[in-house]
Amino acid sequence: MEIGIVEDPKVKKHLPWLAALAIFMQALDGTILNTSLPSIAKSLGESPLEMQSVIVSYTLTVALLIPLSGWLADRFGTRNMLMLAIGIFTAGSLFCSIANTLDQLVLARIFQAIGGSMLVPVARLILIYAYPKDQLLSIINFITIPVLIGPMLGPTAGGFLVEKFSWHWIFLINLPVGIIALFWARKVVPNFKNTVGKFDLKGWLLISGGLTTLTLIIERWNSPQFTAVTLLLLAVLTIICVIGYIRYAQKTTKALIRLSLLKIKTLRIGLVGNLVTRFGVGGMPLMVPLLLQVGFGYSAFFAGLMMIPQAGSNLVFRNFVVPIVRKFGYRNTLIVNTILTGIIISCFFFINKNTPMWILVILMICNGAFNAVQFTSMNTIALADLDSDTSSEGNTLLSVTQQLAISLGISISAMILVMFQNSSIGTNDQGIDVFRYTFLVMGIITILSSRVFARLNVEAGASLVEKREYKEPKQQTN
The missing domain is CATH 1.20.1250.20 (MFS general substrate transporter like domains)
Incomplete structure (x- = not known):
């Protein structure tokens, strides 16, 4: 579908609510976990003081994939990518709930973050394409409400679910919401597409590699599985990726992040x-x-x-x-x-x-x-x-x-x-x-x-x- 103002009153009525729901899923997930970590640690036999990887793995994955989301939505269609994002996020929530070890939970969180990284950017892009500029301010203000409510409800909801049920429910509650959002998106979201150039895969890989290795150094410096040699190799890889991207960005006119911005x-x-x-x-x-x-x-x-x-x-x-x-x-x-x-x-x-x-x-x-x-x-x-x-x-x-x-x-x-x-x-x-x-x-x-x-x-x-x-x-x- 070509980009243009949506005239269907039913679609115009439902789109902001669906976008708000998608954003709320992401906002709630970002805070509901914090008060649950000690209970999860006890269940998995880990120290509660070393559970930060459950949060870090998610936020880092989201950071790395944000540049991809807009390009994918324009290339393959906004409805297709929003449904894919909701589906991956919901499936990732299920995988998190059945994890039996910390490593399994971290992997499930990474998978969940692949969907989570697209929820907010794609939902916002749909609204930008669907509404005239004179209506966008009120629409954008409306969908920011979940971002403000999420931090208020998340920690308390997480604590309540952990005490009354189990930590698994902080992920299981995403399943019915995700399924509803999936069918809702299929019914009302226009499949806007836009002309896009070639994605800067090389630049993205260099940036992703540098950020991932840097985070691993900070995250795992005290782990017995990471020797001094391993940490040194990761540091070298970080430097190589950073220098590599700087030199690469200076030579190309279509870098993922232009250094001239700085x-x-x-x-x-x-x-x-x-x-x-x-x-x-x-x-x-x-x-x-x-x-x-x-x-x-x-x-x-x-x-x-x-x-x-x-x-x-x-x-x-x-x-x-x-x-x-x-x-x-x-x-x-x-x-x-x-x-x-x-x-x-x-x-x-x-x-x-x-x-x-x-x-x-x-x-x-x-x-x-x-x-x-x-x-x-x-x-x-x-x-x-x-x-x-x-x-x-x-x-x-x-x-x-x-x-x-x-x-x-x-x-x-x-x-x-x-x-x-x-x-x-x-x-x-x-x-x-x-x-x-x-x-x-x-x-x-x-x-x-x-x-x-x-x-x-x-x-x-x-x-x-x-x-x-x-x-x-x-x-x-x-």
């Missing part, structure tokens, strides 16, 4: 800031539930409830981002907010079993509020100076960086946790100190990352938040 200062700083800031912030969704369950002995459901204040404040404070940035500018906002975020994370160092729960709630509320300002500001400044020729590639690069940063943030926080666990600190205070010192290091990393935003110009991003005042037209006098 000459755009706001994009470059936004990407680097997204990456290094999440080295500290990115581990919080993993570390807080582990602290509450493994450190303090609370239930999975209680740990999930404790994540609601953070998600709620994140949702509320998004409304204040524009006024804050308009008053102080992107540069000042990002520098100060990054430091404040790091201070809040560092405050978890002082938490122990005797700490009143209201203090923890306040910390979670503050963390959610500062995260709302941080991520919204970082993401928008990265896109501030993109034009029609660079917006598509820049947006894709930002999406990949975000997913990669989440993956690396979790891996780095888990690596720090294991380092403290293997030190003398791991024998103190029933092991709670390993969490406290991990939060302290994560906070320091976040504070130091504020230096990235100091390179922004004071007026950077001003066009995004400047007030547009209406002026009465001057009357002509004869």
